[in-house]
Every structure is written in structure tokens, then in C-alpha cells.
Amino acid sequence: MGTFDNMNSAIADFFNTPAVPIILKWGGRVVVPKLARLLGKLPRGFKSMKQFMDACRRFRGASGVDDAVIGIRGSAVSGRSATTGQSFGPGKDLDFFVISDKLHAQGVAKGAFSKQDALNVGATMDFPALHQVELDLTAELGRKATIRIVSQEGFENVIADETAKTFSEYIIP
Amino acid sequence: MVVLFIKSNMDIDGLANKLKAVLNIPPENAEGSLHEQCRFGLNRGGQYYHFRVLAVDMELLKNEGEVGVPGHEAWPFYIWIYAENDTLDADGTQHLARHLARVLSSPDLQTLAAKV
Numbered sequence: 446m447g448t449f450d451n452m453n454s455a456i457a458d459f460f461n462t463p464a465v466p467i468i469l470k471w472g473g474r475v476v477v478p479k480l481a482r483l484l485g486k487l488p489r490g491f492k493s494m495k496q497f498m499d500a501c502r503r504f505r506g507a508s509g510v511d512d513a514v515i516g517i518r519g520s521a522v523s524g525r526s527a528t529t530g531q532s533f534g535p536g537k538d539l540d541f542f543v544i545s546d547k548l549h550a551q552g553v554a555k556g557a558f559s560k561q562d563a564l565n566v567g568a569t570m571d572f573p574a575l576h577q578v579e580l581d582l583t584a585e586l587g588r589k590a591t592i593r594i595v596s597q598e599g600f601e602n603v604i605a606d607e608t609a610k611t612f613s614e615y616i617i618p
Numbered sequence: 619m620v621v622l623f624i625k626s627n628m629d630i631d632g633l634a635n636k637l638k639a640v641l642n643i644p645p646e647n648a649e650g651s652l653h654e655q656c657r658f659g660l661n662r663g664g665q666y667y668h669f670r671v672l673a674v675d676m677e678l679l680k681n682e683g684e685v686g687v688p689g690h691e692a693w694p695f696y697i698w699i700y701a702e703n704d705t706l707d708a709d710g711t712q713h714l715a716r717h718l719a720r721v722l723s724s725p726d727l728q729t730l731a732a733k734v
Contacts, residue, residue, distance in 0.1 A: 519660040538659030
């Protein structure tokens with residue numbers, strides 16, 4: 446019995462370990478090793494890893510490009526607000542992001558504001574399919590879901606930099 | 619889509635309260651997923667407010683960091699006004715922004731509307 450309890454404890458510890466952001470650069474591209482998927486814990490706001498993965502797949506499909514890498518960041522991952530320290534609860538959004546040079550270029554061509562190669566929030570509205578997934582997930586999960594579009598460089602400039610400053614975490618399944 | 623830039627010495631909470639007062643906005647949104655008007659999302663630059671009234675969405679954001687609008691740095695806040703499902707066309711959104719600018723204006727608060 447003791448061994449069984451220890452095993453359960455070990456499993457619980459494994460899944461409660463904060464997500465480790467494992468992003469490797471290879472020839473200027475973001476490469477996410479399969480190991481990241483194994484280490485990535487279930488973000489808050491989802492009932493199962495399957496539900497989370499399905500949300501990522503839907504965003505990827507709606508992106509319409511072949512270089513999209515989908516991830517989630519913020520309090521859904523860390524369990525607390527990066528700036529206020531408040532725990533993940535009502536009023537906390539699900540902050541998805543898509544890394545794609547092609548999508549970012551489309552947004553810029555549409556006249557969207559781009560700051561440090563990250564598109565301003567309004568830009569997302571110019572992508573009806575992506576926005577529809579935002580609305581669908583918001584309704585299904587009972588929590589506001591949004592997505593930002595960043596280029597490869599924007600991901601490194603903004604999201605990675607923010608991670609270093611605020612210790613916020615992100616998951617790319 | 620219309621953005622109303624705001625210059626004021628108030629903080630975002632004070633500004634949100636003023637907005638709720640002048641537009642007679644209820645204390646909570648009806649939709650469960652948006653129940654809390656004061657929200658937190660990194661994709662919206664941190665703390666922000668989301669009001670949904672008569673199928674019109676108004677998001678009050680701090681004009682800084684990731685969601686700062688280039689060229690408008692002198693305006694500390696902006697309200698992003700839009701409507702889902704075409705319940706309000708472009709003209710209607712602009713009329714609403716104009717009304718909002720009028721009722722918000724005071725000696726210590728300036729506004730600037732812009733189409734995005």
C-alpha cells in the first residue's frame with residue numbers, strides 16, 4: 446500500500462511541476478521538442494489535456510497557414526497573475542498565441558498595428574476564422590479566450606522577454 | 619471598429635467607474651464567460667475592463683506595453699468599441715464613439731476617436 450501511495454505522490458508531483466518552457470531555435474525557426482509535450486502540465490481552465498489540445502488544433506486550423514505554432518501563456522499556466530499575483534479565477538482570460546511569420550505578414554499587410562513584431566489585439570478581428578474560434582472557445586469553456594499573433598522574432602522579443610521579466614510561463618503542446 | 623483614446627489623470631478603475639456611470643452600465647455583464655467586467659489577460663495588456671451592453675462590446679485598455687498603439691503614446695487609455703454578429707455597423711459604432719466622447723468629456727478628461 447505504501448508503495449502505491451508513493452507512486453501516486455510521485456505522479457502528482459510530476460504533473461504539479463511548473464511547466465518548463467522548452468523552445469529550441471534551429472536555423473531561425475522555433476522548434477518544440479516532443480519532450481515539451483510530456484512536461485507540459487494541463488493549463489487551468491481546461492477539463493483535460495484532450496480539451497486543451499483540441500483548442501490548439503482548432504486555432505491552428507483556423508490560422509490558414511502551415512507555419513503556425515500555437516501556445517498559451519499567463520495565469521492559466523502559472524496559476525497566478527504575473528503582475529498582481531492574484532490566483533487564476535473568475536475574470537482571468539485564456540491567453541493563447543500563434544507564432545507565424547506568414548500570419549503576421551498578413552496582418553501587417555491588412556494595416557494592423559505591429560509593435561515589436563507582435564500584432565495589436567485589434568488585429569485579431571481581421572482574421573474571422575481565428576476570431577470565431579475565440580468566440581466558440583469562450584462559449585464552450587465559460588471563460589474569455591483570446592489569441593495574439595506574433596512573428597518568430599516577435600515571440601522572442603515580446604513573449605520570451607516578458608517571461609524573463611515577470612516569470613510568466615507558457616506552454617506549447 | 620473604432621478606438622476612443624483617452625487622456626486623464628484617473629487610473630483605469632476610476633475611468634471604468636466613470637464610464638459605467640455616464641452610460642448607466644450594470645455592475646456585471648450578463649454572459650457567464652464575461653461576468654466580471656474587470657478582467658486580466660496578457661493579450662489585453664494585463665488588467666482591463668470589458669463591458670457588453672446591448673450587444674455592443676467596449677474594452678477599456680491601458681495604452682502601454684504589448685497593446686500600446688504606436689503614434690498615440692500620449693493617450694494613456696483607449697476604449698475599443700465593436701459589435702459581434704454585425705449588430706452595429708461601422709456608422710453606428712462611430713456614432714456611439716462620438717456619444718461616448720461627448721458624455722465622457724470634462725475639464726480633466728480628453729478624448730480622441732480613431733478608426734482602426
